[in-house]
Amino acid sequence: MSEQKADIALIGLAVMGQNLILNMNDHGFVVCAFNRTVAKVDQFLNNEAKGTKIIGAKSLEDMVKKLKKPRKVMLLVKAGSAVDEFVKNLVPLLEKGDIIIDGGNSQYLDTQRWCKELAPTGIHYIGMGVSGGEDGARYGPSLMPGGHPAAWSHVKPIFQAISAKVNNEPCCDWVGEDGAGHFVKMVHNGIEYGDMQLICEAYQLMKDVVGMEQDEMAEVFENWNKGELDSFLIEITRDILKFKDNDGKHLLPKIRDSAGQKGTGKWTGISALEYGVPVTLIGEAVFARCLSSLKDERVTASKLLPGSSQKFSGDKKQFLEHLRKALYASKLISYAQGFMLLREAAKVHNWNLNYGSIALMWRGGCIIRSAFLGNIKDAFTKNPALSNLLLDPYFCERISECQLSLRQVVAQAALLAAPAPAFSSALAFYDGYRSAVLPANLLQAQRDYFGAHTYELVTKPGTFVHTNWTGHGGNVSASTYNN
Ligand code: 2AM
Numbered sequence: 001m002s003e004q005k006a007d008i009a010l011i012g013l014a015v016m017g018q019n020l021i022l023n024m025n026d027h028g029f030v031v032c033a034f035n036r037t038v039a040k041v042d043q044f045l046n047n048e049a050k051g052t053k054i055i056g057a058k059s060l061e062d063m064v065k066k067l068k069k070p071r072k073v074m075l076l077v078k079a080g081s082a083v084d085e086f087v088k089n090l091v092p093l094l095e096k097g098d099i100i101i102d103g104g105n106s107q108y109l110d111t112q113r114w115c116k117e118l119a120p121t122g123i124h125y126i127g128m129g130v131s132g133g134e135d136g137a138r139y140g141p142s143l144m145p146g147g148h149p150a151a152w153s154h155v156k157p158i159f160q161a162i163s164a165k166v167n168n169e170p171c172c173d174w175v176g177e178d179g180a181g182h183f184v185k186m187v188h189n190g191i192e193y194g195d196m197q198l199i200c201e202a203y204q205l206m207k208d209v210v211g212m213e214q215d216e217m218a219e220v221f222e223n224w225n226k227g228e229l230d231s232f233l234i235e236i237t238r239d240i241l242k243f244k245d246n247d248g249k250h251l252l253p254k255i256r257d258s259a260g261q262k263g264t265g266k267w268t269g270i271s272a273l274e275y276g277v278p279v280t281l282i283g284e285a286v287f288a289r290c291l292s293s294l295k296d297e298r299v300t301a302s303k304l305l306p307g308s309s310q311k312f313s314g315d316k317k318q319f320l321e322h323l324r325k326a327l328y329a330s331k332l333i334s335y336a337q338g339f340m341l342l343r344e345a346a347k348v349h350n351w352n353l354n355y356g357s358i359a360l361m362w363r364g365g366c367i368i369r370s371a372f373l374g375n376i377k378d379a380f381t382k383n384p385a386l387s388n389l390l391l392d393p394y395f396c397e398r399i400s401e402c403q404l405s406l407r408q409v410v411a412q413a414a415l416l417a418a419p420a421p422a423f424s425s426a427l428a429f430y431d432g433y434r435s436a437v438l439p440a441n442l443l444q445a446q447r448d449y450f451g452a453h454t455y456e457l458v459t460k461p462g463t464f465v466h467t468n469w470t471g472h473g474g475n476v477s478a479s480t481y482n483n
Helices: 015-026 039-046 060-065 081-093 106-123 133-139 148-161 178-209 214-224 232-242 263-277 280-292 295-304 316-349 355-363 372-382 393-415 421-433 439-452
Strands: 008-011 031-032 072-075 097-102 124-131 142-147 455-457 460-465
Touching: 008 060, 008 421, 015 031, 015 133, 015 148, 015 439, 031 039, 060 081, 072 081, 072 148, 081 097, 081 106, 097 106, 097 148, 106 124, 106 142, 106 178, 106 372, 124 148, 124 178, 142 148, 142 355, 148 263, 148 439, 178 214, 178 232, 178 263, 178 280, 178 316, 178 355, 178 393, 178 421, 214 316, 263 280, 263 316, 280 316, 280 439, 316 355, 316 372, 316 393, 316 421, 355 372, 372 393, 393 421, 439 455
Parallel strands: 008 031, 008 072, 072 097, 097 124
Antiparallel strands: 124 142, 455 460
């Protein structure tokens, strides 16, 4: 083997790992490959990596010896115990200033834990969200690194070189301390759930409410992709709608309507509940997948539970334009909710998140890449302290133009009995968010009535009082609270 020392080691030779190594190699970095099943190292060197500068290692000790200092070791292994095991085994082999990068789908709290545990050793830890699938890994992923800030300058040249670029700007920048990178990646995945669900609802409305054929729907998506909805997901939806099976018939209707999920959307929903942020659209998107998986129950219910006998009688062209605008408005609301969650988590964990740079990281390379993210980047660049995307002058104007269409779509869906949970929740959030007065006064009164939880008067916010609602005297309601 050559005497040359490697710039970085990568552990985990599944497809993502292999492709990231090949990508790094293309950009002139020498990578040392390693894998738990060591036989895969030679397999990789003799096949995919043949003729490259990539080197291999026979053990962790061998790998560490082959690295330039400060050593950089990247993990692309299964999240959870596999990461924990490798980090534990690596720590005794590394020294102060060396860097471990976890590029897998770890939960941000695990990353936070490792950052804390390794801090006294002086070994730096980075948790990096990697998005873009196999193709992204090979030719330009979106990379979201967070962790010990001192490590960033050492890995920046490698990660910014291999990441996707938009207008020559890398879709990779420092996100923030400890688990910030993995948290941002988790929210990215949640947003992806929301975008996908919105597109699915638009598809269902075209198919079942308007009664359109697949090629016609493909044409609509093709047109949408030329405007402000221009995005990877709209583009692939067009292609999926067009796709014909070997028998010459469209493949899509043959696919069973029961959705799978790996859990990152769920984790975004759990975080939203934990931090108390109304990320309603992503929540509905996760639940829509859960509902879809109850296929047998749905088939039974479809024969028993009535819907509506109304037929679509509107103007098709006009409805499709409403649908386009409703999709845009709902997407904007979903991203606004996602950024609300980021802002709250940043407050709790003291992360100094740069929202414009997060939008830029998602602008290219990843599944939610879109022209729209360029507008979000601009909004945060103009006003880094922007409290909510919906309040940005550009987006405020855009949603003002689209909100009536969203109402049309939600109303039509309800009247014609087509489920549209993501569209509906977007509208409900929008109307709640723009309400100066909500019925929570009644809610507070109820809480005080049965549980003596106290309430504030409109004229005296911050001062909590209790009323004896029943006239029975004392704190009588406390006893009913347990019911
Ligand atoms: P393997 O090839 O030895 O199975 C994706 O599955 C990557 O994670 C693979 O490189 C795989 O190694 C690794 N991996 C999965 N589970 C692991 C574990 N418990 N310990 C170490 N590596 C693991």
